[in-house]
Amino acid sequence: MDPRRESxxxxxxxxxxxxxxxxxxxVVTRTFNGPARIVFEAWTKPELFKQWWxxxxxxxxxxxxxxxxxxxxxxxxxxxxxxxxxxxxxxRYIEVTPxxxxxxxxxxxxxxxxxxxxxxxxxxxxxxxxxxELYPSKKALxxxxxxxxxxxxxxxxxxxxxxxxxxxxxxx
Amino acid sequence: MVQYLRARLDASFAALxxxxxxxxxxxxxxxxxxxxxxxxxxxxxLTGMKKHVGVLEQSGLVTTEKLGRVRTCKLxxxxxxxxxxxxxxxxxxxxxxxxxxxxxxxxxKRKERVDGPKKRE
Numbered sequence: 001m002d003p004r005r006e007s008x009x010x011x012x013x014x015x016x017x018x019x020x021x022x023x024x025x026x027v028v029t030r031t032f033n034g035p036a037r038i039v040f041e042a043w044t045k046p047e048l049f050k051q052w053w054x055x056x057x058x059x060x061x062x063x064x065x066x067x068x069x070x071x072x073x074x075x076x077x078x079x080x081x082x083x084x085x086x087x088x089x090x091x092r093y094i095e096v097t098p099x100x101x102x103x104x105x106x107x108x109x110x111x112x113x114x115x116x117x118x119x120x121x122x123x124x125x126x127x128x129x130x131x132x133e134l135y136p137s138k139k140a141l142x143x144x145x146x147x148x149x150x151x152x153x154x155x156x157x158x159x160x161x162x163x164x165x166x167x168x169x170x171x172x
Numbered sequence: 173m174v175q176y177l178r179a180r181l182d183a184s185f186a187a188l189x190x191x192x193x194x195x196x197x198x199x200x201x202x203x204x205x206x207x208x209x210x211x212x213x214x215x216x217x218l219t220g221m222k223k224h225v226g227v228l229e230q231s232g233l234v235t236t237e238k239l240g241r242v243r244t245c246k247l248x249x250x251x252x253x254x255x256x257x258x259x260x261x262x263x264x265x266x267x268x269x270x271x272x273x274x275x276x277x278x279x280x281k282r283k284e285r286v287d288g289p290k291k292r293e
Contacts (some may be wrong), residue, residue: 007186014270014274016263016267017263018259018260018262018263020259023201023203026262027173028263028266030266030270032270032273033274033275033277034277034278034280034281037230038281038284039273041278041280042273042276042277042280046174046264048276048290050281051272051276052273052275052276053272055265055268055269055271055272094276131266145259
């Protein structure tokens with residue numbers, strides 16, 4: 001990449017990293033320009049969570065969001081524009097340490113769902129967020145990735161067809 | 173995760189759901205063009221064309237580069253191959269999500285400055 005161009009592109013922007021730490025672990029990290037109590041609040045208050053969890057580019061609608069943030073408490077996110085095609089994500093909180101640590105289960109996929117550990121480390125007014133997903137087996141993580149890859153493959157085949165059709169109409 | 177990636181891809185299809193945007197892709201398939209060129213070709217205002225290009229850019233189908241005062245548009249390079257890396261798509265999802273979270277954090281910080289730090293449980 002052209003280094004000159006890269007330096008022009010918003011040098012202050014924090015970037016998320018995603019790493020497959022082991023056969024069963026996926027780790028997402030990101031730094032935020034604010035104290036841990038604020039970042040924690042944005043993760044645990046539904047009215048705040050709803051403002052950012054679904055980026056505009058996703059074209060997805062978060063219909064409801066319930067969070068009972070205490071040990072043993074449950075959460076449930078319901079997506080979809082209407083009740084006919086809902087997508088739900090749910091589980092329960094295993095550990096809750098205000099402003100520093102949250103651990104929850106992901107139960108929508110049955111037994112193959114990961115356990116997510118979220119830690120907030122504050123340093124000099126900034127917060128390093130580490131989201132750690134531990135899958136029950138290598139197979140479960142592979143399946144999550146492969147499942148995603150399959151969906152993309154299928155979708156890209158459709159997209160390819162569309163682009164071929166567009167290409168065919170060029171110069172007509 | 174699958175659900176999220178599917179939604180990301182829906183954005184690509186949404187970008188292609190508009191006849192003008194498909195026309196712009198066809199045009200860029202022939203040659204790169206400035207936003208002004210495209211606006212003229214499609215009999216649109218600059219503002220209108222900027223919006224369409226913005227949607228295409230967001231979905232990754234088109235990239236733009238500003239040279240001097242002219243913004244040149246071109247087809248996104250090797251995009252389909254890049255898309256197949258699910259880990260990279262997953263990263264992009266978190267990037268988009270965390271950019272929104274940045275805004276919430278800024279807003280909460282601003283509120284704290286106005287209200288003074290209040291006691292939280």
